[in-house]
Amino acid sequence: MESDRIIIEVKDLVKKFGWFVANDQLCFNVYQGEVFGFLGANGAGKTTAIRILCGLSKPTSGRVIVAGFDAFSQPEKIKKVIGYMSQRFSLYDDLTVYENIRLFGGIYGLTRSEIKKRSEELLNRLEIPDLRDRLIGSIPLGWKQKLAFSIAVLHKPKIVFLDEPTGGVDPITRRQFWELIYEASKQGITIFVTTHYMDEAEYCDRICILAEGKVKALGKPDQLKKTFNAETIDDVFYQIAREDKQT
Amino acid sequence: MAKTLISCSGVSKHYGDVEALNNINLDIFSGEIFGVIGPDGAGKTSLFRLVASLLIPDSGKISVLGYDSVKDYRAIRKKLGYMPGRFSLYQDLSVEENLAFYASVYGTNIEKNYHLIEDVYSQIEPFKKRRAGKLSGGMKQKLALSCALIHSPELLILDEPTTGVDAVSRREFWEMLKRLKDKGMTILVSTPYMDEAKRCDRIALVQNGVILGVDTPEMVIRQFNFKLFAIRSEVRHEIIRALRTFDSVHQAYLAGQLVHFTQVNPETDDVERYLMDQGFGDVDIRTIEPDIEDCFINLMMN
Structure with a gap:
């Protein structure tokens, strides 16, 4: 579900680490409810930008507004209205499914009764009420990632950031995961997602491709394929990354 | 028919109540790129560890390069290179120190086998003084492959080498594997990326510890019996x-x-x-x- 309302505004974002420019004058807007794909080769500057958008790191210069809050001066407010999950860190292996839900619900300030109600809804929607008391470490990665996503949106955030959420997951689970993303998007939650699977890039409403810390392409998948005269986003990506290596 | 390099017959492996592999029968031929394709938890890593002599099967026999995987593990380990799924080099040694260490463990040195790793290693050589823990994902992967190759193994085992690696680096990685194959190396590799399965000579589809089928990618496609x-x-x-x-x-x-x-x-x-x-x-x-x-x-x- 896309709208005209800008939920993330990034203008001339620069982030330097010493002499190294990780983000070089980034400019893009993300609209409420859209699925926004953020692509780039390893080292293109994606993680640096996501950390800034999540309020975990301050930009060196530029204007960054996330859900109405300024990334310079109001990072704590940003953290409250977003959700986050990544491939590397999602849930605590040595807590049970329910304990994880309770922990994250509590961190985001849900009341006991809200947590109870929403965790039941969540387990039923994923059709796994019997996994409630199992240790996270003992359930398959695919389930873990689906749960992690559902927990990341448990507090009904305005935006959820997904950093390579489907890495290493089988093709069926990957698709189930995207169906969850789509449902969340329909409820108005904005999805900001990175992936190395180029077929997943095609599932996004719009995509932004970074290389060398700069925005090299931004638009709907169809538009980009036309602009780059390519058949797939994989080809678009390859053209951009190749160019990057030659310079 | 090419020579059989790895042969698994009736191999099973349990961890407590969990059945990781159930009665696996599989032959892998000399000089092929053999892909093991399957979801997380299918048993790919267990299979690789068994072949690499790092695990002992509960039942069944595995022969690797003519040796028994349990009795002759010393002989096998000299001749195989293994790149585990998780980065397991020394984070606080430099790129160069890691490589020199692996070379010395196998009684060789970097100079002697440089020609084998040049293709891969030259790309990270500018950073050879950097600590391994400070490398990017793509560079770690190249270093791990260099370390697995430094003793000139006959068999290379790669457990999900491209998970988390971007699309361009993945293509380059597979071009590298192709060149190693052309030099005569046998490669056993697992991947969750289906587009990479196409680049293997043969593939095994694995699910829940069972092999669903083994064939060339072309034949797997031809056997698809739906419109x-x-x-x-x-x-x-x-x-x-x-x-x-x-x-x-x-x-x-x-x-x-x-x-x-x-x-x-x-x-x-x-x-x-x-x-x-x-x-x-x-x-x-x-x-x-x-x-x-x-x-x-x-x-x-x-």
């Missing part, structure tokens, strides 16, 4: 939901900008008419050839 429809539409998710309530549905799933659909009675039930009846008049439906991902999805769901 595959590709549906182009702006409302893919709604179409999928509608298709799932179609009597004749087998599978309906996203595939890039298309919806892929297979059905049990393509002769009698007209999917185009069904979609029309459901209010999806303006869709483009055509039959297409499947790829490995379609085969895998339809096999897994059986």
Whole structure:
């Protein structure tokens, strides 16, 4: 579900680490409810930008507004209205499914009764009420990632950031995961997602491709394929990354 | 027929109550790139650890390069290079120190086998003084491959070497593997990326500790016994939901900008008419050839 309302505004974002420019004058807007794909080769500057958008790191210069809050001066407010999950860190292996839900619900300030109600809804929607008391470490990665996503949106955030959420997951689970993303998007939650699977890039409403810390392409998948005269986003990506290596 | 380099017969492995592998029979030939394709938890890593002599099977026998994987593990380990799925080099040693260490463990040195790793290592050599823990994901992977190759192994075992690696680096990685194969190396590799399965000489599809099938990628595709429809539409998710309530549905799933659909009675039930009846008049439906991902999805769901 896309709208005209800008939920993330990034203008001339620069982030330097010493002499190294990780983000070089980034400019893009993300609209409420859209699925926004953020692509780039390893080292293109994606993680640096996501950390800034999540309020975990301050930009060196530029204007960054996330859900109405300024990334310079109001990072704590940003953290409250977003959700986050990544491939590397999602849930605590040595807590049970329910304990994880309770922990994250509590961190985001849900009341006991809200947590109870929403965790039941969540387990039923994923059709796994019997996994409630199992240790996270003992359930398959695919389930873990689906749960992690559902927990990341448990507090009904305005935006959820997904950093390579489907890495290493089988093709069926990957698709189930995207169906969850789509449902969340329909409820108005904005999805900001990175992936190395180029077929997943095609599932996004719009995509932004970074290389060398700069925005090299931004638009709907169809538009980009036309602009780059390519058949797939994989080809678009390859053209951009190749160019990057030659310079 | 090429020489059999690895042979598993009746191999099973349990961890407590969990059955990781169940009666695996598999032959891998000299000089091939053999891909093990399967979801997380299918048993890929257990299989690789057994072949690498790092685990002992509960039952069955594994012969690697003519040696028994349990009795002759010392002989096997000298001749194989193993790159585990998790980065397991020394984070606080430099790139160069890691490589020198692995070379010395195998009684060789970097100079002697530089020609083997040059292709890979030259790309990270400018950073040879950097600590391994400070490398990017793609560079770590190149260092791990260099370390696995430094003793000139006959067999290379790579456990999900490209997970988390970007699309361009993945292509380059597979070009590298192809060049190693051309030098005569046998490569056993696992991957969750279906497009990479195409680049293997033969593949095994694994699920729940069982091998679903072993064949060349072309033959796996040829054995696909459904008519595959590709549906182009702006409302893919709604179409999928509608298709799932179609009597004749087998599978309906996203595939890039298309919806892929297979059905049990393509002769009698007209999917185009069904979609029309459901209010999806303006869709483009055509039959297409499947790829490995379609085969895998339809096999897994059986």
